[in-house]
Amino acid sequence: MSARIYAIANQKGGVGKTTTAVNLSAALARLGRKVLLVDLDPQGNATMGSGIDKQAVSQTVYPVLLGLTGIAEARVASPDGGYDVLAANRDLAGAEIELVGLEGREHQLAKALAVVAQQYDFIILDCPPSLSLLTLNGLCAAHGVIIPMQCEYFALEGLSDLVNSIKRVHANLNPEIELVGLLRVMFDPRMTLSQQVSDQLVRHFGDKVFNAVIPRNVRLAEAPSFGQPGIVYDPGSRGSKAYLEFGEELIGRLSHGLVVTEEA
Ligand code: ATP
Ligand code: MG
Numbered sequence: 541m542s543a544r545i546y547a548i549a550n551q552k553g554g555v556g557k558t559t560t561a562v563n564l565s566a567a568l569a570r571l572g573r574k575v576l577l578v579d580l581d582p583q584g585n586a587t588m589g590s591g592i593d594k595q596a597v598s599q600t601v602y603p604v605l606l607g608l609t610g611i612a613e614a615r616v617a618s619p620d621g622g623y624d625v626l627a628a629n630r631d632l633a634g635a636e637i638e639l640v641g642l643e644g645r646e647h648q649l650a651k652a653l654a655v656v657a658q659q660y661d662f663i664i665l666d667c668p669p670s671l672s673l674l675t676l677n678g679l680c681a682a683h684g685v686i687i688p689m690q691c692e693y694f695a696l697e698g699l700s701d702l703v704n705s706i707k708r709v710h711a712n713l714n715p716e717i718e719l720v721g722l723l724r725v726m727f728d729p730r731m732t733l734s735q736q737v738s739d740q741l742v743r744h745f746g747d748k749v750f751n752a753v754i755p756r757n758v759r760l761a762e763a764p765s766f767g768q769p770g771i772v773y774d775p776g777s778r779g780s781k782a783y784l785e786f787g788e789e790l791i792g793r794l795s796h797g798l799v800v801t802e803e804a
Contacts, residue, residue, distance in 0.1 A: 541658075541661070542657040542658055543574075543576070543653075543657045543658075543659075543660035543661060543662055543663045544661070544662055544663070544683055544684070544794065545653065545657070545662075545663040545665065545681055545682045545683050545684075546564075546662065546663070546664055546665065546682055546683065546684050546685070546686050546720060546790075547665040547667055547675075547678040547679055547681070547682035547684070547685050547686070548560050548561045548564070548664065548665065548666055548667060548685075548686050548687075548688065549665075549667040549675060549678065549679070549685050549686075549687060549702065550667075550669070550687050550688055550689065550702060551669055551670055551671050551675070551698060551701065551702055552669060552698055553669035554669070555669075555688055555689065555690050555725070555726075556688040556690065556725035556726055556754070557666060557667060557669070557688055558581070558585040558586045558589060558666050559589075559688075559725070559760055559761075559770070560686070560688045560723060560725060560754070560783075561577060561586050561664050561665070561666035562577065562586055562589045562590055562621070562666075562764075562769045562770075563760065563769050563770050563771050563779075563780070563783035564664055564686075564783060564786060564787060564790070565577040565590075565618075565621060565623045565662075565664045565769070566618075566621045566622065566623065566769035566770075566771040566772055566783075567771055567783045567784045567786065567787030567788075568623070568661070568662050568664075568787050568790075568791070569621060569622035569623040570622065570771060570784065570787070571784075571787050571788065571791060573661040573662055573791070574623075574659065574660045574661045574662075575622075575623035575624070575660060575661065575662045575663070575664065576611075576615065576623065576624045576625070576626065576656065576659075576660045576662075576663045576664070577590060577618070577621075577623055577624070577625050577626070577663075577664045577666065578601060578625075578626040578649070578653075578663065578664070578665045578666065578678075579600075579601060579625065579626060579627055579628035579666050580601065580628065580632075580649075580665055580666055580667050580668060580674045580675070580677065580678050581628055581632070581666055581667065581668035581669075581674070582628060582629065582630050582631075582632040582633040582668065583628075583668070584627065584628045584629045584630070584632075585666075585764070586625070586628070586666040587625060587627040587628055587629065588764060588767065589763070589764040589767070589768075589769065590618040590621050590623075590625045590767070590769065591618055591619045591620055591621065591767035591768055592616055592618065592619075592625055592627050592767075594627060594628065594629040595629065597616060597627045597629070599613060599614035599615075599616070599627070600614065600626070600627045600628050600629055600631060600632065601614070601626045601627065601628050601632060601649075602628070602629075602631045602632045602634070602635050604626065604648075604649075604652045605632075605635050605639060605648045605649060605652070605674075605677065606635065606638060606639070606642070606648070607642075607648060607651075607652075610652065610655055610656075611626055611652050611653065611655060611656045612655065612656055614626055614627075615656075618769075619767070620767075620768050620769075620772045621768070621769050621772060622772075624660075632674070635674070636672060636673050636674060639673050639677075640673070645673065645677075646673070646676050646677060646680045646713055647677075647680050647681075647713075648677055649665075649677040649678065649680065649681040650677070650680050650681035650714075653681050665678040665681065665682060671701070671702070671705050676709070676713075679705065679706065679709045679713075679714065679717060680709060680713050680714045680717075681714075682714070682717055683716055683717065683718070684717065684718050684719070684720035685706055685717065685718070685719050685720060686720050686721060686722075686723055687699070687702065687719070687721070687722050687723065688722075688723045688725045688754075689722050689723065689724060689725065689741065690724075690725060690726045691724055691726075691727055691733070691734040691735075691737035691738045691741070692733065692734070692737060693733065693737070695737055695741075696737075696740070696741075696744075703719065706718075706719055719748060720748075720790075720793075721745075721748045721749060721750045722741060722745055722748055722749045722750065723750050723752070723754065723786065724738055724741065724749070724750070724753045724754065725754040726754065726755075726756045727753045727754060727755050727756060728755070728756050729755070738753075750786060750789055750790075751785075751789055752782055752783075752785040752786035752789050753782065754779060754782045754783060754786065755778050755779060755782060757770075757777055757778050757779030757782075759773065759774040759777035759778075759779050759780065760777070760779035760780070760783075770783065771783055771784065
């Protein structure tokens with residue numbers, strides 16, 4: 541069996557991509573799955589949130605994307621997370637420019653992942669807040685895209701850009717890719733607006749909206765400063781429980797063969 545590869549993407553900044561990537565990785569690991577988390581963001585937040593010092597790490601995703609080294613050489617273990625990490629730091633900002641000259645530049649990550657895919661059940665890609673060449677590498681490597689969304693007034697704005705990008709990648713670069721689902725994050729049930737936007741999402745996207753809902757929970761926000769996924773830092777918190785439920789839902793969808801059949 542080869543890993544299922546999921547890109548966590550949304551070109552909006554600060555919507556919970558990294559929190560989702562880190563905690564989904566930790567949840568899947570806790571559920572007994574072998575997981576690799578790939579940090580595709582020069583901010584390196586997924587790296588730090590997994591307990592890896594982005595300045596001190598010797599190998600990152602950057603030389604991997606340039607074809608200079610393999611993932612087997614570059615990956616490190618998250619000390620407490622129970623999963624492997626392909627780290628990122630600011631070096632990655634330069635990759636964008638260096639990649640442009642390479643033939644098949646969109647497929648560099650896919651090529652590198654193919655070598656280690658048999659060793660994992662899941663590979664989770666934390667994408668940067670843009671539709672850049674780095675995100676494009678993520679979309680070309682992934683079987684599916686998971687979009688974290690805050691249920692606020694402008695949440696749907698920009699969503700069509702992302703969905704159109706996924707369609708373009710599907711048509712031109714990666715026929716396997718599909719929109720797996722939308723994940724409601726930082727949800728505040730006391731806000732009528734949250735509920736209204738949530739209802740609107742479900743009306744629009746039907747069963748592409750995951751049942752699991754991630755609440756706004758301060759423990760999830762605190763955890764990165766301790767270099768731990770929220771799931772490890774405070775397993776009993778509401779946020780951690782929600783991410784565990786999400787992990788279970790994702791595994792359940794796979795085993796029931798429900799992962800989206802028609803095109804997004
Ligand atoms: P960027 O676009 O910069 O990469 P992002 O989409 O990866 O951002 P995060 O870094 O995951 O977003 O989250 C943005 C901020 O919101 C962080 O400070 C994070 O700790 C906080 N946060 C994320 N999810 C939650 C949550 N469910 N409850 C409370 N705080 C959260
Ligand atoms: Mg992020």
